[in-house]
Amino acid sequence: MTSPGALAPGRAARRRAARRTARRTAALVLAGLLGALAVALLAGPLAARGTGELRVPAAGTTTVLRTVVFAALAVHIGELAGRRVAGDGPRPRDWSLYAALAGAAGAAGQIVVHASVSDIDLATAYGTRDGRLLLLMANGFLAAAACVRLRRPRLAALPLLLIVGAEAVRAHPEQYTPLIGTLLTLLHLPAAALWTGGLLHALRVMGLRRGDRAGALAVLRRYARTALWPLAVLALTGTASTLRKLPPDVVLGSAYGRLLLVKTALVGVVCALALAARHRMRRGRLDAQLPARVELGFLVAVTVVSAVLTVVPDPHWVSTRLGIR
Numbered sequence: 001m002t003s004p005g006a007l008a009p010g011r012a013a014r015r016r017a018a019r020r021t022a023r024r025t026a027a028l029v030l031a032g033l034l035g036a037l038a039v040a041l042l043a044g045p046l047a048a049r050g051t052g053e054l055r056v057p058a059a060g061t062t063t064v065l066r067t068v069v070f071a072a073l074a075v076h077i078g079e080l081a082g083r084r085v086a087g088d089g090p091r092p093r094d095w096s097l098y099a100a101l102a103g104a105a106g107a108a109g110q111i112v113v114h115a116s117v118s119d120i121d122l123a124t125a126y127g128t129r130d131g132r133l134l135l136l137m138a139n140g141f142l143a144a145a146a147c148v149r150l151r152r153p154r155l156a157a158l159p160l161l162l163i164v165g166a167e168a169v170r171a172h173p174e175q176y177t178p179l180i181g182t183l184l185t186l187l188h189l190p191a192a193a194l195w196t197g198g199l200l201h202a203l204r205v206m207g208l209r210r211g212d213r214a215g216a217l218a219v220l221r222r223y224a225r226t227a228l229w230p231l232a233v234l235a236l237t238g239t240a241s242t243l244r245k246l247p248p249d250v251v252l253g254s255a256y257g258r259l260l261l262v263k264t265a266l267v268g269v270v271c272a273l274a275l276a277a278r279h280r281m282r283r284g285r286l287d288a289q290l291p292a293r294v295e296l297g298f299l300v301a302v303t304v305v306s307a308v309l310t311v312v313p314d315p316h317w318v319s320t321r322l323g324i325r
Contacts, residue, residue, distance in 0.1 A: 039301070040064045043308045047262075048255035053313045057117045065109045066307040069137070069167070070193070072103030074303065076144060076160060077190060078197020080153065085202055085222045089215055092204040096153060100145035103163070107138035133170040137163045164189050171310055180244060188237040191230040192306070196299040198223055198230075203296060206289050213286050220281050220288055227274070238267075246315050254315040263305045270298045 041060040048055075056062075076099045111134045115125035125131040143159035167189060172181035202223035206216040242260060251257040273295035280288035 037064060039304045040067055040307060043259065043305065044255060044312050047258045047308070048312065051254055053255055056311055056313060058113050059311045061113055062110060062311050063304075063307045065106045065113065066310055067304050068106030069103050069110075070189075070303050070307055071300075072099040072106065072141065073160065073163065073189070074193040074197035075099035075200065076103070076156065076197070077193040078199070078201045080157060080160075081194055081198050081226065082201030082205070082223075085198065085219060085226055086205045087215075087218065087222065089205075089212070090208045092201075092208055094148070094153070096156065097145055097148045100141045100148065100156070104138045104141035104145070107134050107141060110134050111138070129173070130170060133166045136166045137170075140166065174314060174316075176316070177244060181241070184237045184241050184244070187233050188241065191233040191237070192303070195227055195230040195234065196296070196303060198226060199292065199296050199299065203289060203292060210286070213284075216286060217281060217284065217288065220277070220292065224274075224278055224281065231271075231274075234267075250315050255312040256309060256315040259305055259309050259312065263302060263309065266298055266302045266305065270295050270302065273298065 040063040044056070044059045044063065076096045079094055079096050111122065111125055111131055114128070114130050114134070115122050118125065118128075120128075126135055140159040140163040144156040144163075147153060147156040147159070164186060168182045168185035171185055172178040174181070202219050205219050209216045209219065246254075246257055246260060251261070273291045276291040277288045277295065280291070
């Protein structure tokens with residue numbers, strides 16, 4: 001019989017390995033956050049260089065706050081859908097409560113920025129179109145947090161749907177076909193959140209079950225089946241949004257067009273990584289999670305670029321200017 005003293009070194013080694021893994025994970029997360037912050041602050045001005053487009057006030061701050069909102073939606077929607085993907089077995093601690101609170105802060109922060117840029121007080125900002133919709137989003141996130149806190153996580157789907165609707169309406173103030181843009185966003189945003197957040201949750205579950213190779217791969221298989229329809233929706237709505245909003249003559253001459261090309265390239269890389277993970281998964285290889293992890297990193301980049309796209313000038317302005325010349 002093995003004595004307790006003989007087991008102690010093994011336990012100590014596992015604890016040291018766990019601490020090293022935690023430190024590496026924290027370092028990677030911190031590096032990712034710093035990288036995302038740099039992209040959010042710098043991507044817009046760099047993309048607009050040489051286009052003659054007007055500078056959007058507080059574009060960097062708004063991009064950071066919108067990235068927080070998109071990430072909060074992804075985490076929360078991903079965990080809601082991921083409960084079925086996880087199946088039986090140990091599950092990681094939910095991040096939904098923290099995501100919802102972060103999303104509420106991101107929406108509320110945009111109200112403050114809106115008031116500052118418009119040179120109005122907060123009371124007046126609440127009465128504007130953007131202010132009302134942002135307030136609705138902030139309250140929706142708080143309602144979702146309350147559902148989690150009261151141990152009714154499935155009820156959070158209702159306020160999350162309200163948030164998606166408010167964002168879809170707010171993101172399309174343009175005079176040309178705003179209803180079409182709103183409907184496309186109503187489909188595009190939750191599909192993107194499900195793809196990104198679902199993958200994050202699946203990888204966290206796999207990390208807990210790495211000792212059970214078959215169980216870990218089963219989680220990835222269930223996620224892969226779930227991700228097929230979000231990918232199809234994103235492809236269709238993304239193409240339709242591009243045809244609707246980007247005039248062909250300013251694809252390279254506008255910040256929106258340049259950033260859209262970057263986003264398209266990133267999505268292409270994501271799809272290639274997803275295929276690589278699926279190929280390894282079919283062969284029963286547990287290292288299928290390696291390309292899936294890289295895929296998640298590129299999905300984070302796509303989320304940041306998507307946030308930047310919402311604050312750059314409307315490309316129709318550049319097209320009109322060129323037409324006048």
